[in-house]
Amino acid sequence: MMTQTTNLISEATPTLLGRTIGHLRRIWRTPSSNTIADELQLSPELNPGDSEQLIQWMDGCLLQECNEVTARNRAVILGRSYLRLNEQGRSRFLLLLAEHYGINNEQIEDCFQLWKNAPAEERAKAGQQLRESLDPPRLRLLTQFNGLPEGVKFLVDMRAELLTLKKTYPQLAELEADLKRLLISWFDIGLLQLEQINWQSSAERLEKLIAYEAVHEIQSWDDLKNRLDSDRRCFA
Known part of the structure; x- marks a missing residue:
């Protein structure tokens, strides 16, 4: 066994x-x-x-x-x-x-000068181009x-x-x-769902708990069962 x-x-x-x-x-x-x-x-x-x-x-x-x-x-x-x-x-x-x-410094400088010298009616468009130049291609x-x-x-x-x-x-x-x-812009507390994990949880979820525990390694299924006993609380 x-x-x-x-x-x-x-x-x-x-x-x-x-x-x-x-x-x-x-x-x-x-x-x-x-x-x-x-x-x-x-x-x-x-x-x-x-x-x-x-x-x-x-x-x-x-x-x-x-x-x-x-x-x-x-x-x-x-x-x-x-x-x-x-x-x-x-x-x-x-x-x-x-x-x-990465970012193109020359492009940023050109966009900045374009925004700086743009007439009032073109300032918004030039500002948008300046903002876009600050995002490196790797981000896209x-x-x-x-x-x-x-x-x-x-x-x-x-x-x-x-x-x-x-x-x-x-x-x-x-x-x-x-x-x-980029990751911060995607994550929001509203996207998370908190669930309690116990010994009755699915085998797939328990296996993930074993695999992903990085602080105190889980040695066996008996060890896992002990950590999920009635006097313990585990959430994911």
Whole structure:
């Protein structure tokens, strides 16, 4: 019995990122007839030779003339490609996103001068252009994931990885801040539903509790049952 319990726990407690990667690979699918599905082929460590291909793909995601279906498919393929990368590859991916898709200082300066010198009747339009210039292209690129199944979860996990990586790569700090700002704009207390978890909750929910507990690791199902006893309260 102990062996069976241990196996169940080990199966239910992969790393959080690994769980996300496996899950999103299954649900992020593109139609088999989609001819662009196999165009983005990246090595797991994202070798320097992959950078140009990745930049071209990201540029394509940002094209204004893309219809909704094409934009979604390109975002799916970009996300799946990111999930296939190893730790080094994901670091290089994020560094490329940070360095190539930040704000354009010259464009901001031009828009500011246009707003500053605009006559009163054109000041509102010039102000809108100035505001838009302050949003880096990477923000628009990341926003596309919001329309995908569990795309917000993908971005939350990406930010978690950025929080660790920016200690080694300070140049990722602005990307992390952009992503934080984006997530804050989406989350609202009204979107949350608080539920109590107890031993009668679904097996799927209990497995998630085992997998996601990061402070005090849950050692076994008996350990979990004890934590959900009648004198304890657990909410999610």
